[in-house]
Amino acid sequence: MIDDVPLTTREWQLAARPHGEPKPEDFRLVEVEHPDPVEGQVVVRMLAMSVDPYMRGRMNAGKSYAAAWEVDETMQGGAIGRVVESHSADVPVGALVSTNAGWRDVAVLDARTVQVLPELPGIPPSYHLGVLGMPGLTAWAGLFRLAEFKAGDVVFVSGAAGAVGSIVGQLARLHGAAAVIGSAGTPEKVRWLTEELGFTAAFDYHDGPVAKLLAQAAPDGIDVYFDNVGGEHLEAAIGAFNEFGRGALCGAISSYNATEPAPGPRNMGLMVGRKLSLRGFIVSDHADMRAEFIEKVTPLVTSGELVVRETVREGLDQAVPAFLDLLRGGNTGKMIVKLADDA
Template identity: 45%
Template sequence: MTATTLTPSPSRTTGTALTVQQTARPTGFPTAGHFRFVQSRVPEPAAGTALVENLYWSVDPYHREMMDGDFELNAPLEGRTLGRVIASRDASLPEGTVVLHRKGWRTHALVHPEEARRLPEIEGVPLSAHLGVLGGTGLTAYVGLTRVARLRAGEDLFVSGAAGGVGTATGRFARLLGAGRLIGSAGSPEKVKYLTEKAGYDVAFDYHAGPAAELLAAAAPDGVDIAVDNVGGDQLGAAVGALRHRGRVVRVGTIAQYNTPSAPPVLFDHADVVEKSLRIEGFLVRDYRDVQEELYEFAVPHLLSGTLVSDETVVDGFERIVEAFLLMLRGGNTGKTLVRAA
């Protein structure tokens, strides 16, 4: 596994639970002042529930979008979380079971069976992979390539935001699925180097270095067959221009607009869509839960053999989850951003 680990913070107090709440709507980039930590006693499970002590928390770009209205103020934030059942009053969730749930940014969570998915503990596969290449991040990349783009062997790809969690997983999966040239964009020279030296990309560019269309044209002078777009904005416009006949755009996210809601609309030649018979399709990974077992069958053997790596930036200590979130929004991560219990 390739992981960047930040320094740990002190352990939380035994018998005390911590929860993160959003206190205000941000304009532009959020700050630590938009959040607060709330302390309480560790709850007792009621009949039909189980108490989960959380071990890993997923920090994702979509959280920023939800801060504008989807997250309720002064209430616990939701998000993908992995933990172990430490007390149970439901036979389907026995103590010791490792589960994935969405009760989010808190150290302990009470879950009903329908709110938690039991995870297989696979020898040789770290638990964190269930939030990375085996989790929603990996499922997004896999669905985007196999269901939406319908990648064929030898096809060339451009991936925007390629050094993030979905971007690194997309590149690694595409390579294993027989893709041709892989071109990626990232936000710094260090990330560009990471993509080409470690993450399997053939060419990458720093999108700050000039107009996106010119940078992509230089990296892929003969065009590409598929664009997996995590960013939107100018990079989406550049991708449409670079697509070959019957090219496909897979729309995953719009990071470029999350902190700049007044950003201008994406500009591209709309005639290209007709004249080149292009397809532009977005999707929500929650609509493809039935593909999860197929992802396991595909990815686990590669993880065990070492031909697949889970790219991660790991921040130690739940008390640093807001810091990890802001770090990710500023581009301070490589791969999936995770917070690990101290």
């Protein structure tokens, strides 16, 4: 089972901090010789890596909520790999592992920085980067803890065709939402939401003011809003909230490339009279929900009740194009970069 481990690995480095939309020249693919593993370390050959919207924040100087990537250093991010050489009793050769050492083909890692994953029938390794990984737990924690979702709620999800949004909407439906409304950026995504994921209604936010589109899709108002987009979407959701409406603020992809502050919601005054709550969150603060999440969601995935879709790019050289495309909404479901055939 021990692969022939190459002595070199290709790695993506941050070449420059972007102003506004990142460009391919802001990144650099290099070939480096990796160090010999020492006691307590493992060598991991990556099967799949994640590109995520939050990574745009890591390109900037200063802490956003994940540490900034350093210029001229190798970037980090979620990746699933297989251990091909082990100097640790805890992590055997052949183990499937979750790591934070994405953006490279091979990594030499301290064994305690990797998590050994179960081999689950019907669950491809890449799902640990999506529905059973960080985006899935984000959906779970945001919906059930931050937004305090309960059966009978009308739920609105922005970025609903994305890795997180597509799970949020389905979890809400499977747990008794009165209606699930999603917004997305193309007619194909909108059709996918209603025809395959069981959303009650969906709209393309390019088709008009979001507030108007939302009012049409949710004529009786909304109780829960899961925000992946921010900006105009957030203002529309505040305006559509019924009394005691709850918003879980997960991201604001509409502003990630902004160079000027976007206008804020002009209807914050509704927060008081309608007794609304808005709560921002980062999934890493909710790791205590992980065991319950895995226990509940895994069977939904294997049974097919929860539909999973990935947008897959092949090969490490496609990682940056995949990331740039993600920021432009080029994915449906989770964007994955496959680094090996058995991902």
